[in-house]
Amino acid sequence: MDDGLRFQRLLGRATFGPRPGDRDVLARLGAEAWLDRELAAGGAWDPGLAPRLSAFPSLALEPDQAFQGMAPSGRRAERDREAVQEMRNRGREIAHQVAGARVVRAVHGDHGLHEVMVDFWSNHFSVFARKSLMGGLLPHFQREVLDAHGFGRFEDLLVEVARSPAMLVYLDNWNSTAPRFGRKRRSDRAGINENYARELLELHTLGVDGGYSQEDVRQVARVFTGWTLESRREPVFRFRESMHDPDDKRVLGQRIRGGGMDEGEALLRRLARHPATANHLARKLVARFVADTPPPALVERVARRYRDTDGRIDESLKVVLLSPELADPDHRKLKTPLRFASSALRATGGETDGGKIFLLALWKLGEVPFYATTPAGHPEEAEHWIDPGSLLERMSLAFALAAGRIRGTRLGGARPEGSTVSSIGMRVWESQALELASPDFQWT
Amino acid sequence: MDLTRRVFLRVGGTGLLVTACVPGSLRALQDVATPVPLASAGTDSLLVVVFLRGAADGLHLVPPVGDPGYQKLRPSLALSQSLSFTRDFGLHPELRALNPLVERGELAVVHAVGSRHPTRSHFEAQDFMELGEPGALHLSDGWLARALDPLAAESPFASLALTSQLPLSLRGSGSFAIADPAEFGLPDAGGRSRTELARRYASGGNDPVAVAGASALEALSEYERRTGTRASARRVPRRPNVSLKVSADRVVALERAGLPIRTVFLESSVWDTHLNQGTESGSMARGIADLAGAVARLSEEMAGRRDLLVVVMTEFGRTVRANGSGGSDHGHGSVMFVAGPRVRGGLYGDWPGLSEERLYQGRDLPVTTDYRSVLWEVLRAHLGSAPPADTFPGFEPESLGLL
Numbered sequence: 001m002d003d004g005l006r007f008q009r010l011l012g013r014a015t016f017g018p019r020p021g022d023r024d025v026l027a028r029l030g031a032e033a034w035l036d037r038e039l040a041a042g043g044a045w046d047p048g049l050a051p052r053l054s055a056f057p058s059l060a061l062e063p064d065q066a067f068q069g070m071a072p073s074g075r076r077a078e079r080d081r082e083a084v085q086e087m088r089n090r091g092r093e094i095a096h097q098v099a100g101a102r103v104v105r106a107v108h109g110d111h112g113l114h115e116v117m118v119d120f121w122s123n124h125f126s127v128f129a130r131k132s133l134m135g136g137l138l139p140h141f142q143r144e145v146l147d148a149h150g151f152g153r154f155e156d157l158l159v160e161v162a163r164s165p166a167m168l169v170y171l172d173n174w175n176s177t178a179p180r181f182g183r184k185r186r187s188d189r190a191g192i193n194e195n196y197a198r199e200l201l202e203l204h205t206l207g208v209d210g211g212y213s214q215e216d217v218r219q220v221a222r223v224f225t226g227w228t229l230e231s232r233r234e235p236v237f238r239f240r241e242s243m244h245d246p247d248d249k250r251v252l253g254q255r256i257r258g259g260g261m262d263e264g265e266a267l268l269r270r271l272a273r274h275p276a277t278a279n280h281l282a283r284k285l286v287a288r289f290v291a292d293t294p295p296p297a298l299v300e301r302v303a304r305r306y307r308d309t310d311g312r313i314d315e316s317l318k319v320v321l322l323s324p325e326l327a328d329p330d331h332r333k334l335k336t337p338l339r340f341a342s343s344a345l346r347a348t349g350g351e352t353d354g355g356k357i358f359l360l361a362l363w364k365l366g367e368v369p370f371y372a373t374t375p376a377g378h379p380e381e382a383e384h385w386i387d388p389g390s391l392l393e394r395m396s397l398a399f400a401l402a403a404g405r406i407r408g409t410r411l412g413g414a415r416p417e418g419s420t421v422s423s424i425g426m427r428v429w430e431s432q433a434l435e436l437a438s439p440d441f442q443w444t
Numbered sequence: 445m446d447l448t449r450r451v452f453l454r455v456g457g458t459g460l461l462v463t464a465c466v467p468g469s470l471r472a473l474q475d476v477a478t479p480v481p482l483a484s485a486g487t488d489s490l491l492v493v494v495f496l497r498g499a500a501d502g503l504h505l506v507p508p509v510g511d512p513g514y515q516k517l518r519p520s521l522a523l524s525q526s527l528s529f530t531r532d533f534g535l536h537p538e539l540r541a542l543n544p545l546v547e548r549g550e551l552a553v554v555h556a557v558g559s560r561h562p563t564r565s566h567f568e569a570q571d572f573m574e575l576g577e578p579g580a581l582h583l584s585d586g587w588l589a590r591a592l593d594p595l596a597a598e599s600p601f602a603s604l605a606l607t608s609q610l611p612l613s614l615r616g617s618g619s620f621a622i623a624d625p626a627e628f629g630l631p632d633a634g635g636r637s638r639t640e641l642a643r644r645y646a647s648g649g650n651d652p653v654a655v656a657g658a659s660a661l662e663a664l665s666e667y668e669r670r671t672g673t674r675a676s677a678r679r680v681p682r683r684p685n686v687s688l689k690v691s692a693d694r695v696v697a698l699e700r701a702g703l704p705i706r707t708v709f710l711e712s713s714v715w716d717t718h719l720n721q722g723t724e725s726g727s728m729a730r731g732i733a734d735l736a737g738a739v740a741r742l743s744e745e746m747a748g749r750r751d752l753l754v755v756v757m758t759e760f761g762r763t764v765r766a767n768g769s770g771g772s773d774h775g776h777g778s779v780m781f782v783a784g785p786r787v788r789g790g791l792y793g794d795w796p797g798l799s800e801e802r803l804y805q806g807r808d809l810p811v812t813t814d815y816r817s818v819l820w821e822v823l824r825a826h827l828g829s830a831p832p833a834d835t836f837p838g839f840e841p842e843s844l845g846l847l
Contacts, residue, residue, distance in 0.1 A: 191768030387610035
């Protein structure tokens with residue numbers, strides 16, 4: 001096997017791109033030891049990031065702290081437009097900080113695979129920062145869900161997501177109630193909301209071809225009635241018995257005895273262990289790291305490992321990243337816009353403060369963490385990102401970065417590995433821009 | 445094919461014809477004895493395709509106010525006021541910007557329309573719809589790309605998407621997505637860099653990035669030549685646009701600047717109203733006002749200059765009943781709009797009636813007209829002849845007589 005290509009692919013895909021010196025470390029350790037080190041580092045705090053992340057104080061906020069002292073009581077809130085506007089601005093500011101911090105981590109993080117998996121789960125369990133008041137819930141979602149469970153057992157992650165205020169709000173489950181819910185006397189405000197139940201089956205677990213029916217969606221929605229928030233002002237998870245549909249349900253052919261919150265927890269764990277979920281996740285991991293059209297044999301090996309290890313994400317990743325398929329020359333992967341921009345900064349030893357100007361530039365290319373507009377997250381496959389207009393945007397960003405026009409973000413002086421540009425007769429920044437704008441740099 | 449079979453209500457230039465809103469009696473009332481004349485489409489035909497992503501509620505856009513099931517099944521979501529359209533169907537009040545089109549008989553509504561594929565997944569449904577084949581087992585490029593093939597050679601700007609990524613509908617066409625014309629270009633690259641970039645992309649072989657990038661660079665030169673503009677470097681990039689009205693303004697500006705635009709794709713994604721959908725006002729109403737404003741603006745700007753054709757589509761409709769959050773969940777049938785001077789205004793499609801036993805799976809408006817029949821007629825009018833046979837492979841369009 002070609003170790004050179006394997007190393008290149010590992011750094012290009014299992015991190016946000018090789019930095020000067022990364023390759024030597026990988027070559028010294030070998031792929032397996034390198035991967036073990038990345039997996040071991042995963043949960044741990046990355047001390048190198050601390051000084052940079054101190055610019056984002058909102059990262060520490062709890063859901064009920066975000067709008068503290070700002071939210072007037074319910075009815076006044078409607079009249080008091082200024083207060084509402086103020087909360088909206090605050091939510092937006094927090095969202096910019098959380099997204100900015102993610103970009104800083106992608107560019108400057110030492111725990112490369114951890115940052116990539118945070119990004120992977122952030123798309124798998126996508127939430128949209130611009131949904132009403134979502135900003136205040138993102139720090140918690142980032143810390144307690146995405147950062148805490150990225151390498152562990154999938155079912156633990158799935159349960160954390162289901163209870164997270166961010167997902168409860170994004171997919172409306174906090175409003176879903178039993179058909180007759182005492183305090184919601186107006187008939188229009190009682191009843192299930194299918195949004196979370198559907199995406200749970202379609203996107204989070206079984207996959208769209210996973211063999212569930214519309215009736216399953218409805219039944220799953222009934223199971224999760226009562227998974228809600230304390231209140232709008234105090235948006236922390238709460239299971240509310242009075243909203244929960246106490247009757248029996250039937251999901252994927254199995255009866256679920258009417259109970260309480262245990263119904264949902266058991267269902268999540270059952271879904272996580274379902275073979276369709278194993279296949280769906282295996283496919284997505286292989287598509288992320290190996291090839292847009294996943295080789296079926298590899299998908300099967302990854303799914304088997306997932307099933308054999310009770311859904312261990314780290315064990316599944318090892319199969320993906322140590323596979324011969326990773327080093328198959330035909331398996332090229334396009335860098336999505338965030339990977340393109342991060343890898344340019346990493347390759348040259350550049351710097352970013354994750355500030356608003358850089359976020360806007362990334363938004364123009366179509367990829368900012370937490371700003372995918374659909375619950376499917378940002379798309380993975382190259383075909384979504386390759387069209388003339390999008391490529392022009394990439395070239396434009398390469399030149400803007402090299403020209404030093406993106407405030408708070410600048411390239412370093414190192415030459416990307418494998419650089420082929422002849423810079424004769426060019427100014428340094430121009431040859432750097434050309435390098436990053438070239439077709440080859442768009443791929444890993 | 446019987447041209448009149450499915451035409452049951454029509455207003456506008458041909459006067460008002462009315463029938464009771466009862467299933468079974470919705471037959472053949474119209475005057476279409478002669479075949480619909482094909483539009484004399486020349487290069488002045490401008491087709492604007494508007495995709496409402498997220499599954500727009502057709503019962504909100506075009507409420508069946510004369511159907512007793514409407515109030516009964518969605519009491520909390522039913523509109524209490526609507527603009528008059530036909531006797532049994534109104535228009536959402538926020539569509540009022542379309543009133544001039546309605547009065548001129550230039551707005552056709554097809555109700556209970558969509559894809560017959562049963563999926564309620566946004567992503568599947570949009571993909572299938574944009575590929576042009578329910579289930580999409582064979583296709584990898586978009587219906588619009590295949591349909592526009594005869595025009596594609598004219599200019600890289602013959603078809604254009606005002607979106608941040610090229611939509612699947614246009615995939616395979618080599619068309620451009622221009623999110624923001626003010627920032628379209630390479631403001632920081634000098635002439636020498638542009639030349640060197642072009643050289644590298646041209647020598648990239650069959651790498652899809654090189655192919656798309658090379659055509660981007662060529663087209664950029666054409667764009668600059670035709671419009672006489674070059675993007676200038678901004679200190680702060682502009683925020684991406686999410687409004688159809690702004691998109692419509694940009695279409696007008698690009699067209700006036702001299703781009704030879706024939707077909708435009710616009711989209712908005714505010715339609716997934718699971719929560720607090722609102723009625724006459726509220727979150728969905730704002731989206732509707734934006735849609736109407738965009739269509740009205742295009743109609744005013746193109747009047748007398750270009751032969752405008754607008755078609756509005758969405759991946760599926762929403763549940764007839766409200767959900768537990770003042771919204772509606774994923775459904776089946778919805779509406780499509782076709783607007784423009786050549787359009788025969790009125791309401792089209794077989795109305796199934798909103799009674800429990802007629803609903804699709806007991807909950808949704810059924811699909812009685814395949815969306816491709818609508819697109820087929822629109823394309824035929826736009827191209828001036830039948831669209832390429834592979835536009836919708838294996839599909840037999842029904843004749844609606846929209847144009």
